């Protein structure tokens with residue numbers, strides 16, 4: 574049984590096209606899911622269906638957001654690429670456009686980093702982003718929206734901006750697939766002078 578769980582980074586804004594902008598991609602993907610006749614369900618429900626070997630899980634899609642930037646909920650203006658719609662508002666836009674019968678269980682889980690110190694280190698990596706963009710100030714608002722849950726990414730994050738982590742270095746795990754590092758890596762963008770953005774190898778969380 575193949576299960577689909579899609580993951581987005583709201584701090585991944587490197588242009589205005591689908592491939593380099595997770596806000597554009599998320600909005601488009603919701604339409605694709607709707608047209609495909611698939612069902613979005615909250616991740617905990619998807620996990621329960623999988624545990625119960627419920628074959629209906631195969632036509633379900635889970636939605637997750639990684640690392641917990643405030644852009645998961647709030648619109649912001651990217652210094653180079655202009656206004657970006659927050660993920661929560663993208664879901665509200667979808668609701669406004671199609672009504673409650675399209676993807677009636679629409680819900681996404683944002684996996685946030687618990688350690689304020691780790692978040693501060695990662696935040697300093699992208700100083701051009703506005704304010705405390707990895708703060709915890711929006712977590713309750715997200716849960717109260719009814720469209721989002723907050724999940725535990727981990728205590729901190731194996732990331733070059735975080736000097737010490739409690740969760741260990743996954744590159745030393747024997748489970749790491751051959752030829753592919755499990756260590757979260759930084760993409761340098763597309764040329765010198767670009768600010769790096771976070772990205773993850775498929776095996777990292």
Ligand SMILES: [Zn+2]
Nearest residue numbers: 639640730778
């Ligand atoms: Zn992450």
